[in-house]
Amino acid sequence: MVLGFVFWTVLGLWFLFWRKAPRRDRTAAALCIALAIGFAIQAGYFGVVARDRYLIETQEHYSYTLFLRGNWTARGGVVVPIPTDEILLTNLHVDSGDANWSLVDTVHGRGLYVSFLGFANLSADFSEFSPSGRIRDDTPTMGNQTYGCVRSAYVFLEGPRAVGVSLYIGDCSLQMAAYPGWTGGEFYCCPPVPLL
DSSP, X not given: OHHHHHHHHHHHHHHHHTOSOHXXXXXXXXXXXXXXXXXXXXXXXXXXXXXXXXXXXXXXXXXXXXXXXXXXXXXXXXXXXXXXXXXXXXXXXXXXXXXXXEEEEETTXXXXXXXXXXXXXXXXXXXXXXXXXXXXXXXXXXXXXXXXXXXXXXXXXXXXXXXXXXXXXTTEEEEEEEOSEEEEEEXXXXXXXXXX
């Protein structure tokens, strides 16, 4: 598009200033300048589209979502895994329910302590421009890789009864029932299978 713009501009100027048939040359020059303007508009449009596409493709997105389900009438607490890079929890917030949270150190590693009543849903999203690909480590803490794309996970519960825990950290998901004290579970961190 840019080359077309340059070509038609040069040709239009040639007709306007260097040719000697004034009437036909002005018409040809006007036509060339109109084509040059059309190519300039298209070049600008395609440039903006290419830039926007580049920004979208180089944007990295990380997510953290926690669902807690308990049948309690008293406040209880649970410690769950977090991403290794804690900056991914920068905007952690409560989507529904009554909950307070803090980051804590445990015997199994760093985790998120959530004090809640009955149920709670928390989430955090983090996006950044990263042309070189993923640079943040969203690997879950409080566990190790056991086999394939399965990781062990530990959850600590202080409360009277079991609580349902659904935790999603990027491509990793944990579904388990946590009982008072430490409970072991498994994260499934396999990337999604593309649909055919």
